[in-house]
Structure formats: structure tokens, C-alpha cells
Amino acid sequence: MTTTTATAEADRRTVSGSTPGAARGPRRTGRIRRIGLPYLLLLPALVLELLVHLVPMVIGILMSFKALTRFSIREWGAAPWSGLDNYKVSVDINAPAGEALLHSFWVTCGFTVLSVGLCWLLGTAAAIFLQDTFRGRGLLRTLFLVPYALPVYTAVITWAFMFQHDNGLVNHVLHDQLGLTDKPSFWLIGDNSFIALLTVSVWKGWPFAFLVVMAGLQNIPKELYEAAALDGAGMWQQIRRITLPSLRPVNQVLVLVLFLWTFNDFNTPYVLFGKAAPEAADLISIHVYQTTFATWNFGTGSAMSVLLLLFLLVVTGLYLLLTSRRRKTADV
Amino acid sequence: MAPPRSPMAAPRSFLWARRIFLTLLTGFVLLPVYVMVSSSLKPLQDVSGTFRWLPSGLTIRPYIDIWSTVPLADYFVNSVIVAGAATVCSVVIAVFAAYAVSRYRFRGKRVFTVTVLSTQMFPGILFLLPLFLIYVNIGNATGIALFGSRGGLILTYLTFSLPFSIWMLIGYFDSVPRDLDEAALVDGCGPLGALFRVVVPAAIPGIVAVAVYAFMTAWGEVLFASVMTNDTTRTLAVGLQGYATQTEVYWNQVMAASLVVSVPVVAGFLLLQRYLVAGLTAGAVK
Numbered sequence: 001m002t003t004t005t006a007t008a009e010a011d012r013r014t015v016s017g018s019t020p021g022a023a024r025g026p027r028r029t030g031r032i033r034r035i036g037l038p039y040l041l042l043l044p045a046l047v048l049e050l051l052v053h054l055v056p057m058v059i060g061i062l063m064s065f066k067a068l069t070r071f072s073i074r075e076w077g078a079a080p081w082s083g084l085d086n087y088k089v090s091v092d093i094n095a096p097a098g099e100a101l102l103h104s105f106w107v108t109c110g111f112t113v114l115s116v117g118l119c120w121l122l123g124t125a126a127a128i129f130l131q132d133t134f135r136g137r138g139l140l141r142t143l144f145l146v147p148y149a150l151p152v153y154t155a156v157i158t159w160a161f162m163f164q165h166d167n168g169l170v171n172h173v174l175h176d177q178l179g180l181t182d183k184p185s186f187w188l189i190g191d192n193s194f195i196a197l198l199t200v201s202v203w204k205g206w207p208f209a210f211l212v213v214m215a216g217l218q219n220i221p222k223e224l225y226e227a228a229a230l231d232g233a234g235m236w237q238q239i240r241r242i243t244l245p246s247l248r249p250v251n252q253v254l255v256l257v258l259f260l261w262t263f264n265d266f267n268t269p270y271v272l273f274g275k276a277a278p279e280a281a282d283l284i285s286i287h288v289y290q291t292t293f294a295t296w297n298f299g300t301g302s303a304m305s306v307l308l309l310l311f312l313l314v315v316t317g318l319y320l321l322l323t324s325r326r327r328k329t330a331d332v
Numbered sequence: 333m334a335p336p337r338s339p340m341a342a343p344r345s346f347l348w349a350r351r352i353f354l355t356l357l358t359g360f361v362l363l364p365v366y367v368m369v370s371s372s373l374k375p376l377q378d379v380s381g382t383f384r385w386l387p388s389g390l391t392i393r394p395y396i397d398i399w400s401t402v403p404l405a406d407y408f409v410n411s412v413i414v415a416g417a418a419t420v421c422s423v424v425i426a427v428f429a430a431y432a433v434s435r436y437r438f439r440g441k442r443v444f445t446v447t448v449l450s451t452q453m454f455p456g457i458l459f460l461l462p463l464f465l466i467y468v469n470i471g472n473a474t475g476i477a478l479f480g481s482r483g484g485l486i487l488t489y490l491t492f493s494l495p496f497s498i499w500m501l502i503g504y505f506d507s508v509p510r511d512l513d514e515a516a517l518v519d520g521c522g523p524l525g526a527l528f529r530v531v532v533p534a535a536i537p538g539i540v541a542v543a544v545y546a547f548m549t550a551w552g553e554v555l556f557a558s559v560m561t562n563d564t565t566r567t568l569a570v571g572l573q574g575y576a577t578q579t580e581v582y583w584n585q586v587m588a589a590s591l592v593v594s595v596p597v598v599a600g601f602l603l604l605q606r607y608l609v610a611g612l613t614a615g616a617v618k
Binding site: 038039044045046048049051052056057060073076122125126129130142144145146147148150151152153155158161166167168169171172203211212214215234235236257263266267270271284285288292293298305308309312313316 | 342343349353358360361362367368371381382383428436438441444450453455458461463465487490491494523548551554555572583586591593594601605608609
């Protein structure tokens with residue numbers, strides 16, 4: 001959206017700016033400089049994106065078609081081609097590798113849907129409740145941003161401490177103080193690890209939604225609320241009829257960004273569980289990391305990453321298509 | 333900041349819902365913070381046994397020990413250098429790129445913006461191994477040590493925040509009236525003069541927001557830090573794991589070190605957060 005308006009405005013600019021003030025100056029070089037300048041300005045960003053993102057991605061795709069072991073990895077270019085073998089291994093759900101990848105995929109999907117949903121819910125509710133001024137609003141706003149500001153590893157380490165079996169706060173409260181569980185539970189291994197991971201992810205992620213929704217609320221014209229109040233709409237009705245619909249464009253971007261970050265999240269499970277996550281919380285990034293670096297299946301790991309990227313591309317594409325279509329129909 | 337809603341008094345149901353929700357949420361948010369602070373002041377036997385809400389005796393011992401159990405100061409310096417350099421470079425590069433996109437029409441502009449934005453969706457794991465190989469190969473070919481050095485990490489990190497920074501700054505620069513820098517051009521400034529004298533000063537909130545984001549991204553990154561550093565270049569993200577020994581985890585020291593590591597970032601962030609909200613309003617949220 002931003003891009004199209006930028007282009008339109010840039011068009012206007014070049015039209016108005018195409019009458020050079022210095023008619024006597026060397027027009028040719030001036031024009032070359034003007035045409036070359038944007039590229040020159042983009043050059044550093046372009047070179048870095050190429051070096052650190054695009055070239056590695058191309059290499060990663062190439063590697064996914066090669067038979068790579070710990071011995072051939074140093075000379076990966078000379079390693080033999082293996083065609084689609086790595087992909088066959090990755091998607092063969094009757095074999096251990098494919099089965100584990102599919103399991104990890106479903107775990108990640110469930111985790112992402114729940115985490116994004118909860119983050120959005122908490123963030124939106126908090127932003128709306130903090131929309132009006134009341135005593136303590138500024139303090140709460142600052143407090144709510146603390147999880148976002150804390151470095152991932154310190155926050156997640158603290159949660160890992162709270163989820164410890166013997167000396168953690170969670171078991172102390174649930175078992176010793178409230179007596180809700182028969183015996184202290186394990187939170188960082190077994191089925192409960194999914195709950196632990198989700199808790200940490202939501203705790204860490206919701207302030208971003210809060211921040212974005214708060215910014216979005218500022219773009220809603222005051223007159224809308226005033227008109228609604230004149231028509232006799234109460235607070236809850238105003239939220240349902242004005243606030244939430246007005247946030248739709250903001251939400252479309254927010255949900256997409258949250259989805260991509262959560263689906264690709266590596267830091268949270270890695271700090272919470274270490275290099276190998278428990279099966280119930282085996283997020284796909286950790287799974288691919290484990291396949292690549294712990295079992296030395298570099299080719300298979302690359303193939304899995306490429307499949308992951310393809311999935312994200314398709315989902316993002318569909319999402320953008322759907323939301324932009326809905327936006328168009330809404331305009332009509 | 334937000335537009336106040338109708339002057340109508342809020343109904344009781346709304347006030348109660350607000351009270352309950354905000355209390356619960358505050359508890360949820362502050363719980364780990366409380367654990368971090370209180371545990372960092374506890375003697376070791378307190379954090380090794382059953383959890384206690386209150387310490388049996390306050391001690392600042394963990395804050396003294398953290399510096400000798402692991403070389404925390406070295407990790408700190410590494411993190412500051414890496415995150416600081418990545419932030420400065422990333423902001424400068426993003427300013428140039430966003431200026432070009434916002435103010436000029438050129439061939440390949442759409443391709444550029446779309447490509448840069450889509451790198452946001454790459455799973456980090458996809459280019460970890462290839463990047464590692466590229467750095468090793470560059471090192472072998474040119475003698476420039478990228479792998480294991482701070483330089484390699486800086487190079488990597490600055491691209492992490494770059495797409496988001498460029499995207500946000502384009503929006504921000506678009507909101508700076510074009511007449512301003514056109515007037516500067518007419519007055520005889522070059523394009524760069526117009527950028528630095530007019531556009532950049534007018535977009536300071538956006539630039540600060542982007543810098544905060546870049547710094548936090550670099551300060552908190554774990555995956556690449558754990559693969560691409562060695563004993564001398566290790567950052568805090570990896571270094572904090574050193575408090576866990578084979579037999580025991582010094583949880584009070586872990587918490588003390590976490591707090592020491594977090595305070596500068598959190599303080600900086602909270603001081604500058606209004607810029608972030610302003611930046612998001614003008615840039616990303618449109």
C-alpha cells in the first residue's frame with residue numbers, strides 16, 4: 001500500500017522536477033547523476049541483502065538437491081547431485097524423517113494459531129482499555145512494553161527457571177500452594193512443554209500487538225465516536241461498531257507479521273528447551289536445526305527449509321490476495 | 333495521545349471489565365520480572381530448593397560472582413560492539429535506501445521493495461548453513477576472517493533489521509512534505525544535502541524508532557550468535573548459558589546476570605518508546 005502511494009507521488013515529483021533550474025550546466029552529466037543517484041543510494045542495502053539473504057538462499061536451494069554429509073560439506077560445490085532425494089525423504093510420511101517433519105509441522109501450526117490469536121486478543125483488549133485517560137494509564141503502558149523490551153534470552157531463561165520441576169515457581173504455586181496437581185508436573189519435557197512454550201511466546205509477543213494496535217487507534221477520527229455518542233451508542237457498542245472495524249487494515253498487517261515471526265521463531269524454544277525440543281513442542285525451526293546440525297543431514301535440512309519457505313510463500317500470497325480482495329469489495 | 337472517546341461516562345460493566353483485565357494482565361507481565369529481581373538477591377540454597385516468594389536472606393553476592401563465574405564483562409563488550417555497530421550501519425543504510433525509494437522514480441523500484449520485504453519471511457534456519465559456508469569461503473579466499481569474528485556477526489545482524497527499517501522509513505519519509513526538500517534543492521542543496529538537512533531532521537522519530545528496533549534485534553539474537561562466535565567473540569546471548577555447570581545451575585547468578593544485561597536495553601527502550609509508537613503510526617501502520 002505504502003509502495004503504490006510512494007510511486008504515485010514520485011511520479012508527480014519527477015514531472016515537476018524535470019525542468020532543471022540550471023539550463024547552462026552540463027545537462028547530460030546532470031541527468032546521469034540524477035538517474036544514477038537512486039541506485040547509488042540503494043547499493044549498500046542491495047549488496048548486503050544479496051550477500052546475507054539472497055545468495056545464501058540460492059545456495060541453500062542448490063544444497064537441497066545435493067547429497068551432503070559432514071565430509072562433503074566443506075567442498076559442498078563438488079558434492080554429488082541427488083536430484084529430489086532430499087525432498088523425497090522429507091515428505092515421505094511413512095518413514096521416520098518425513099513423519100517427524102509432518103508432526104513438527106502440525107505442532108507449529110497449532111502453536112502459531114494459538115499464539116497469534118492470544119497475542120492479538122490481549123494486545124487489542126489492552127490497547128482499547130488504555131484508550132481513555134485514567135489514573136495509572138501511563139504507568140501501565142510502560143509496564144506492558146517490558147516483555148517486548150527484554151532481550152529474548154533473559155526473558156526465556158527466567159521462564160525456564162519458573163518452569164523447573166523442583167525449584168520453579170509454577171509447580172510451587174500449582175502444587176504446594178493451590179494443590180491443583182497431585183504431584184509436581186514436568187513443564188519442560190513431555191506434553192506440558194507445549195503449554196510452557198505457548199505461555200512464554202504469548203508473554204513475549206503480545207506487547208507488539210499492543211504497540212501496533214495502540215498506534216492504529218490514533219488514526220481513528222474523534223468525530224466518529226462523537227457522532228456515535230450523539231446517536232446514543234454506548235461504550236461497548238462504540239468499540240464493536242467503530243473501534244474494531246476501523247482497526248481492520250492495521251490488523252491485516254499485524255496478523256501477517258505475527259504469523260511469520262511466530263512460525264519462524266527459533267529463539268524461544270531454543271532457550272527454553274535447548275538444542276532438542278520435546279516432541280510436543282517441536283517447532284519446525286528447531287526441528288530443521290536439529291536435522292541439519294545434530295544429525296549432519298545437511299541436504300535434508302536444506303530441503304526442509306526450502307519446503308518451509310514455499311509453505312510461507314503460499315500462505316502469505318493467499319493471505320495478501322484474500323485481504324486485498326476484501327478491501328476492494330469493502331471500498332465498492 | 334489516543335483520541336478520547338465520547339464524553340459519555342463509561343458504564344460500570346466497562347469499568348469493571350477494565351479493572352479485572354488490566355490487573356490480571358499486569359500480574360502476568362510482572363511475574364517473571366519479580367522472579368528475576370527477587371531470585372537475583374537470594375542465596376544459592378534458596379534458588380536450589382523449593383521456590384520461595386521471599387528470600388530467606390537478602391544478598392548481593394550473585395551480583396559480585398557473576399563477573400567471575402563467566403567472563404561476563406567480555407561478553408558484554410562484544411554485545412555492545414556488535415549490536416552498536418549493526419545498529420549504526422543498519423540505520424545509515426536504511427536511510428539512504430528509504431530516501432531513494434520515497435523520493436525517486438527508477439526502474440526496478442517495485443522489485444527492490446518487494447524483494448527486501450519478502451526476506452522478512454525467510455526462516456533464519458534456511459540461510460544459516462549457507463551463510464556459514466560463504467563466510468568460511470570468503471575467509472579462505474581473501475583472508476578476511478568473517479566466521480567467528482565480530483565483523484561477520486555485525487554484517488549478519490545489520491541485515492536482519494534492514495527490511496523492516498527500510499519499510500518503516502519509506503512510510504516516514506513519505507509523511508515528510510515533499511515541498512520541504514524540493515525547496516532545499518531549489519536553494520542549491522544537493523540531493524544528499526536535502527536528505528541530511530531537511531528530510532532526516534524531520535524524520536527523527538522514525539529514525540530513532542528504527543534504531544531502537546535494530547539494536548534490540550541484534551542484542552537479543554541467539555541462533556547466529558551461538559553458531560558464529562568463538563571463545564573471544566561470544567555475545568551475551570550465548571554467554572549466559574555458562575552459569576549452568578554439569579552438576580548445578582547457579583540460578584541466582586543467572587537471574588542477576590539477566591537483570592544486568594536487560595537493564596540498559598529496557599531503560600533505553602522505555603525512554604524512547606514514544607518514538608516507536610510515533611514511528612509505527614507514521615510508517616508501518618498505514
